[in-house]
Amino acid sequence: MLRTVSAFERIGEENAFAVLARATQLAAQGRDIINLGIGQPDFRTPDFIVEAAVKALRDGQHGYTPSVGITPLREAVAADLHKRFNVSVSPDAVMIMPGGKPVMYMSILMFGEPGADILYPDPGFPIYRSMIEFTGARPIPIPIREENGFAFSAAETLDLITPQTRLIIVNSPANPTGGVTPKREVDALIKGLERFPDLAVMSDEIYDHMVYEAESHVCLLSYPSIRDRLILLNGWSKTYAMTGWRLGYAVWPGKLYEYARKLAVNLHSCVNAPTQYAGLAALKGPQDEVARMVAEFDKRRKVVVDGLNRLPGMSCATPKGAFYAFPNIKRTGWKAKQLASSLLEDAGVAVIGGPDFGILGEGYMRVSYANSTENILKALARMGDFLASRKAA
Numbered sequence: 001m002l003r004t005v006s007a008f009e010r011i012g013e014e015n016a017f018a019v020l021a022r023a024t025q026l027a028a029q030g031r032d033i034i035n036l037g038i039g040q041p042d043f044r045t046p047d048f049i050v051e052a053a054v055k056a057l058r059d060g061q062h063g064y065t066p067s068v069g070i071t072p073l074r075e076a077v078a079a080d081l082h083k084r085f086n087v088s089v090s091p092d093a094v095m096i097m098p099g100g101k102p103v104m105y106m107s108i109l110m111f112g113e114p115g116a117d118i119l120y121p122d123p124g125f126p127i128y129r130s131m132i133e134f135t136g137a138r139p140i141p142i143p144i145r146e147e148n149g150f151a152f153s154a155a156e157t158l159d160l161i162t163p164q165t166r167l168i169i170v171n172s173p174a175n176p177t178g179g180v181t182p183k184r185e186v187d188a189l190i191k192g193l194e195r196f197p198d199l200a201v202m203s204d205e206i207y208d209h210m211v212y213e214a215e216s217h218v219c220l221l222s223y224p225s226i227r228d229r230l231i232l233l234n235g236w237s238k239t240y241a242m243t244g245w246r247l248g249y250a251v252w253p254g255k256l257y258e259y260a261r262k263l264a265v266n267l268h269s270c271v272n273a274p275t276q277y278a279g280l281a282a283l284k285g286p287q288d289e290v291a292r293m294v295a296e297f298d299k300r301r302k303v304v305v306d307g308l309n310r311l312p313g314m315s316c317a318t319p320k321g322a323f324y325a326f327p328n329i330k331r332t333g334w335k336a337k338q339l340a341s342s343l344l345e346d347a348g349v350a351v352i353g354g355p356d357f358g359i360l361g362e363g364y365m366r367v368s369y370a371n372s373t374e375n376i377l378k379a380l381a382r383m384g385d386f387l388a389s390r391k392a393a
Helices: 015-028 047-058 071-085 101-111 126-135 154-159 183-193 224-229 256-267 273-284 288-310 336-347 373-389
Strands: 094-097 117-122 138-143 165-171 200-204 230-235 248-251 365-368
Touching: 015 336, 047 273, 071 094, 071 248, 071 273, 094 256, 101 126, 101 165, 101 200, 101 230, 101 248, 101 256, 117 126, 126 138, 138 154, 138 165, 154 183, 183 224, 200 224, 224 230, 288 373, 336 365, 336 373
Parallel strands: 117 138, 117 165, 165 200, 200 230
Antiparallel strands: 094 248, 230 248
């Protein structure tokens, strides 16, 4: 028998990809499947971004780049953050990454070990808990509650901190709930964290462009008191419909930058060159397509919320950000993963059961509205027919 390290018995995964694989398999068998499961914009990457990558290839950008990313792109990230949030960020603190997940991986690897506690949102992105458990650290869920608008509670979060806490992970706008934590709550959290100067913070802000109604995104770089221990995660995947390009970035404080650089050298060497030039074009080019996509998501958001609230046994709070709804299904009588599986197999609608996002996800499902309004309406009709004709298993 091969003797692998025991940590691999603890590692999890992201079930959205398993649902995507099953949905693809059913579609290949001739089934008509509507996918409201995967968190991927259904728009094409804007043409001028694609052309920038093509030009880079034609210009001979085929080799290694610096492990931290090309200088013009790091400068553009710093300039973009200053323009949008009026914060000063040195390009030397910016690192270009192959997506957002490596930032999670590296951050948790830096602080996670047996005897350490790491706080993370629940329901939340499943890789947080997976990586915490992989390192042997103790995962401490920060409850994300429907009655709180799916925002985190500063008081509840601060009460979870102990002398063993090394890292706290926050995410707003949030996956899977679409919750946006208001500034007053963020202010209270940061004020409370001043009592814990040795506690690092990772802020996952990958959906920062996608806020609706009167909401505005609160960037944690705006708080000087935590800048020396704040890790910012962001990227291009959601904002510019570039999920397959695998391009993200992090802002690292102090010595963590050098740790991350060494990890990058060991893991992936560098991000591929033409993708970085595409990212540069995205930041420096026109933002009209971003505004158009967000406006379309907003329209779909209203369709989804209205439709879900009409389904038997369901209720859905209005999400304030990202492109997810997180309906409450408790009155249907179904367990969430059973319902999600049956909707895919029997109704041809792919959604994700809430427990795939954490302990507190039972009784909910994630519904992505990163699909056309036409498909969303079809999916809602199928879900309604299913719930009207089938009792809970």
